[in-house]
Amino acid sequence: MSTKNPGLELLETKVDELGLRREVEDEIAQISIENNALTKRYILTGTPGCGKTSTLRSLEVAGYLVIEEAATNIIALRQAQGIAEPWTHPSFIDDITNLQKQRQMQVADLASGVQFYDRSPLCTYALSVWLGFPLSKILADEMERIKQERIYQMQAFFIENLGFCEPSAARKITFEDSLRFEKLHEETYRSFGYECIRVPPRELSARVEQIRRYVSAAG
Structure with missing residues (x-):
């Protein structure tokens, strides 16, 4: 007993x-x-209007798996719901972070070899700083997750500005501000230990070829 x-x-x-x-x-x-x-997840980042989306579309047509940007979709959704400036709401950052994580995890098990991501939580971090929001728990947790699980390659493709920035419904920023935003993004990536592979402004085909050559050489 x-x-x-x-x-x-x-x-x-x-x-x-x-x-x-x-x-x-x-x-x-x-x-x-x-x-x-086993899966190489490369981030493409840069300031608004730098030609990043066109570069990603070309990579997608070439057969690579491309994961869409979350912020643009969140802005479009909220504006359709009657919120004219969703970026003024504190929940904006968490909405972006949650969608980025959801999309990354949805393709986590795909044996695609190479994946290209239109921005990442590091961009969301830079955006949060730019908008003056404090670091949220959701974003902090996601930053820690991608670090601990080594989600992304530590080399990010930094698409340089084209010398101008055309405004749109989701891109209400002057060219001068876009340059400051560009600098903030580069500083953010470097501060977290990422190497920024600069992709200078030139013909779209040349930009795409530079990225493909780098990825191929990296194995």
Whole structure:
């Protein structure tokens, strides 16, 4: 007959279960890291109007998997819902972060070899700073996740500005501000340890070829 305190036995059982759960979580995390190593996820970033979208469309036509930008879609959705300037709402940053994470995880198991991402949570971080919002828990957690799980390649393609910036419904920024925004993005990526592979303003085909050559050489 056991002389142990029933409460102590229950506690020990819970500790054992917790330990097992942590082991499983650690194994899952390791598997995730190994899977991430098989897929090369490259980020394309830059200031609004730099030609990033055209570059990505060309890469998509060439057969690469391209994951769409979240911010533009969130802006379009909120404006359709009657919110003229969604970027003035604190929830804007979390909405973008959640959609970026959702899209990344939806293609996490695809054996596509190379994936190109139209921006990343680091861009969302830069946007949050630009808009003057404090770092939200959702964005902070996602930044930590992509770091711990090594989601993205540490080399990001930085598409340089074209010398002008045409405004649109989702792009209400002057060219002068776009240059400051560009600098903030580059500083953000470098501060988190990323190497910015600069893609200068030139013919679209030349930009695409530069990216394809780099990816091919990287293996």
